[in-house]
Amino acid sequence: MRLALRPRRSMLYMPGANARALEKARMLPADSLILDMEDAVAPDAKAQAREQIVLAVTEGGYGKREIIVRVNGLDTAWGKDDLYTVAKLPIDGVLLPKVNSLQEIDAAVTCLTEAGASAELPIWIMAETALGMLNIASIATHPRLAGIVMGTSDLAKEMRVKHTADRIGMLVPLSLCVLAARANGLEILDGVYLNLEDETGFCAACEQGKNMGFDGKTLIHPKQIDVTNQIFSPSGADINHAREVIQAWEEARKASKGVVVVNGKLVENLHYEESLRVLALADAIKERNS
Numbered sequence: 001m002r003l004a005l006r007p008r009r010s011m012l013y014m015p016g017a018n019a020r021a022l023e024k025a026r027m028l029p030a031d032s033l034i035l036d037m038e039d040a041v042a043p044d045a046k047a048q049a050r051e052q053i054v055l056a057v058t059e060g061g062y063g064k065r066e067i068i069v070r071v072n073g074l075d076t077a078w079g080k081d082d083l084y085t086v087a088k089l090p091i092d093g094v095l096l097p098k099v100n101s102l103q104e105i106d107a108a109v110t111c112l113t114e115a116g117a118s119a120e121l122p123i124w125i126m127a128e129t130a131l132g133m134l135n136i137a138s139i140a141t142h143p144r145l146a147g148i149v150m151g152t153s154d155l156a157k158e159m160r161v162k163h164t165a166d167r168i169g170m171l172v173p174l175s176l177c178v179l180a181a182r183a184n185g186l187e188i189l190d191g192v193y194l195n196l197e198d199e200t201g202f203c204a205a206c207e208q209g210k211n212m213g214f215d216g217k218t219l220i221h222p223k224q225i226d227v228t229n230q231i232f233s234p235s236g237a238d239i240n241h242a243r244e245v246i247q248a249w250e251e252a253r254k255a256s257k258g259v260v261v262v263n264g265k266l267v268e269n270l271h272y273e274e275s276l277r278v279l280a281l282a283d284a285i286k287e288r289n290s
């Protein structure tokens with residue numbers, strides 16, 4: 001499933017059991033919201049979280065923010081009821097946690113279909129298990145899949161990787177998932193940054209994620225939104241450069257040339273296509289903010 005170009009620079013998690021967070025999110029500038037029934041919710045609060053999420057999305061008021069609900073896995077006591085509950089909610093996607101295989105997506109889709117969900121309801125997966133990493137090339141081909149969210153906390157635990165500033169132990173899985181996403185036309189979001197006091201480290205992680213090819217970053221607190229939106233938006237310089245490339249390339253084409261030099265750099269068709277994407281993203285962000 002290919003989604004239309006939509007900014008997904010910032011995707012904020014909130015525990016479904018936290019009514020204040022569900023309320024607050026209606027005013028926050030995040031592009032997407034993940035209303036969580038899974039790991040941010042204690043077992044005793046699962047039923048309450050489900051009820052509050054139903055109430056919140058039914059009431060609405062989230063404007064242009066994309067609403068995605070993260071359900072519990074089908075191997076838990078709550079997974080099936082979660083899927084039955086979200087099947088008919090007015091949401092933009094369902095996020096499946098800890099996906100290990102394509103067959104697990106099939107099982108979730110079967111539940112959603114039984115419960116009357118539209119065949120158009122986008123499915124997202126968390127890439128956060130060692131087995132899921134090894135199977136990501138196959139998982140990413142699922143026809144209902146819209147996007148991948150990196151679960152770097154669970155993955156670090158499974159791989160016994162330390163959270164270092166350069167994320168050295170994460171680079172292979174992160175890039176593997178970016179490759180799988182791009183090969184299948186999917187969106188992909190980087191994992192969360194857990195230290196809420198470390199702004200410098202957070203900015204560096206956002207920059208690294210952008211440079212690695214991610215569309216945006218998942219977040220745990222409202223104070224992480226603005227900087228994320230800024231880093232994952234094309235800058236003024238990016239937009240000017242894209243316009244120059246497009247103009248130069250179109251003129252070159254008219255003159256039957258296959259290459260042209262812009263500001264001392266070689267420009268080919270691939271740069272033209274990337275420049276069109278940058279301008280389309282900038283327009284989508286403008287529209288999102290209007």
Ligand SMILES: CC(C)(COP(=O)(O)OP(=O)(O)OC[C@H]1O[C@@H](n2cnc3c(N)ncnc32)[C@H](O)[C@@H]1OP(=O)(O)O)[C@@H](O)C(=O)NCCC(=O)NCCSC(=O)C[C@H](O)C(=O)O
Pocket residue numbers: 012013014015020021022024025036039040126128150151152153154155191192220221222
């Ligand atoms: C980390 C927190 C528990 C901190 O909460 P709190 O102590 O309430 O923070 P503040 O007092 O600084 O909050 C200021 C105001 O902002 C609202 N708020 C806080 N967090 C959120 C949020 N996530 N969404 C919406 N609104 C939020 C507070 O209500 C305050 O509002 P106001 O009343 O107007 O002052 C908390 O931030 C939190 O719970 N964060 C989310 C944690 C979470 O969802 N974790 C699970 C996802 S991470 C994960 O599982 C990734 C993956 O699976 C993996 O494996 O990597």
Ligand SMILES: [Mg+2]
Pocket residue numbers: 039126128151153154
């Ligand atoms: Mg996780």
